Amino acid sequence: MNSFTIIESKDELVTKLKKEIEKRAENAIQDHGEFRVGLSGGSLVEYVSDVIRSSVIGLTNWKIFFCDERFVEESERNSTYGCYKRALLDGQTILNEEQFIKIDTKLSLDDCARDYETRILRAFNCSDGQMPKFDLLILGMGPDGHTCSLFPEHILLEERRRLIAAIDDSPKPPSERITMTLPLINNASCCLFVITGESKAATIEQIIPKSADIRYPVQLVKPVRGDLLWILDADAAKFLK
């Protein structure tokens, strides 16, 4: 299923996002006992945190991963885990730290990527060669069309073997990051883009409706056996007819 929604206000966005997350969480918990969700950073942290704080379904059965992460200490402003931690842990919700599968920044960048891949495989109880299938990946997009830490014209867009990779030349600071790669992303049951703000409007105009011309990493997100959903706010959608 592919779907596309334009919303008018932040409240409407949080309501729509909550509905979608709860539907996926309920189905996943019924099917395999837990909800495995990948979160992105940047502007999404606020919306996703609002949803989680609003007594969302089945929270004790969630396992939370990161679609990408900045290679910085969690106390730093730029750390995606750090942002969610400050918004959701320490008694603010019933979530606990063990539910987050996060990177280890004490390792070198490359070891950290390998270690994160191993942590994910372990969390999914994957046997040799088995690919984890996320119930939901919540993805953002930068004005340059990047998603996760997959940037335009970057060699990582061609990665076919690794599920998680390190990047040390991110054009958007910080330069060192860890990211899911396209094979892992496209194996998810659902990829949900949440895109807000005027700075994204020109890129959105070029990719929706579906364009044959592939210029942006977001266009390479095509779940093989899963759904692709888009939630845009009116600013991001302002050039769409």
Ligand SMILES: O=C1O[C@H](COP(=O)(O)O)[C@@H](O)[C@H](O)[C@H]1O
């Ligand atoms: O650097 C990143 O950017 C993208 C987009 O962020 P936004 O603030 O423009 O919404 C984000 O999805 C990604 O997780 C993050 O690391």
